[in-house]
Amino acid sequence: MRTGYCLECHEERELRIEEREQTFDVRGEPTTVMADVAICTACGAEVSDLELDDRMLGKLYDVYRSRHNLLSSREIATLRRRWGLSQRALSRLLGWGPITIQRYEAGALQDNAHDAVLRQVEDHKFILDLLSRAGGRLSAKEQRLLRERAVSNRRDQVAYDLGQAVKNIVDPDSTAGVTGVERGFRPFDLDRFKQVTLWFARECPGLVKTKLAKLLWLADFAYFYENRLSLTGLAYARAPHGPMPDRFQLLLGVLEAEEVIELGEETVGPYTGEVVRAKEAPYMDDFQAEEIMTLKKVASLFGGESAAELSRRSHQERAWLERGNGEIIPYTEADALSVFKGFWGEE
Secondary structure, three states: OOOOEEEEEEEEEEEEEEEEEEEEEEEOEEEEEEEEEEEOOOOOOOOOOHHHHEEEEHHHHHHHHHHHHHHHHHHHHHHHHHHOOOOOHHHHHOOOOOOOOHHHOOOOOOOOOHHHHHHHHHHHHHHHHHHHHHHHOOOOOHHHHHHHHHHHHHHHHHHHHHHHHHHHHOOOOHHHHOOOHHHOOOOOOOHHOOOHHHHHHHHHHEHHHHHHHHHHHHHHHHHHHHHOOOOOOOEEEEOOOOOEOHHHHHHHHHHHOOOEEEHHHEEEEEEEEEEEEEOOOOOOOOHHHHHHHHHHHHHHHHHOOOHHHHHHHHOOHHHOOOOOOOEOOHHHHHOOOOOOOOOOOOO
């Protein structure tokens, strides 16, 4: 039972809670919200309740923030946590009072100038600039950890921007939702290409680039044969050594920039070639069971073959023989690939 002191009755009374429209001035602007209000059950008067008053004030401020496009308390807290800073540390770094951020995260309403500064906190360049100008306001440990996060964020942003630019180059029609048989009816998916590449690099030690190109081709076309959909949305072009993902070198460069693979020369058997090494484990949770099964079958049947052997296999296929170098091989050619004979237990 909720009770409170009723100023009309001049004594403690039992209260009921009602939702009512409430209007108050917030920085000179009439602001209206629907809020819970405590009502005296004896006389019907409104009774002050600190908890309900705080909730109503929060709603009023949220309406004002939305109206003026100001960051919410939750958004301010998220920005701060992104950099691993305490409330006091961020206040010090910005040159504000020691509990300013604490007040804002608790619901206090920031002014437009402070809001503009807080929005810049999202930018790693702003953080690095602050560290160079005002880093002395933080402890040595706080400076080191913040700089590490800012540099890591900058690297991630560069990799993301590069990935988006490359995606637009590789598959310019993807933003319009246009995709055809040359991509197996799936828009190019950079992350899927990344995870499948990491998967093959882990399963096939000493994986040279040419062999990776053939394994990607076999996996994409095998899955398309069964499901009429590719795994990655890659397009494949005829190359002298067999089918190759379109813009393959560019795509591998993106994975290098993201620091998920490294390329280095290595002798594999009688050959020396550029080997793809995984620097992190693949994340396959977004792949369906049958997609992973296709990858496993390709690795089992062809992973032990050399790049030269896989190239010779591809040179026997009509899909390669009947095209000129650079010409895109449509996924419908999967239906005629002899390399898949027996792949699904068929004769």
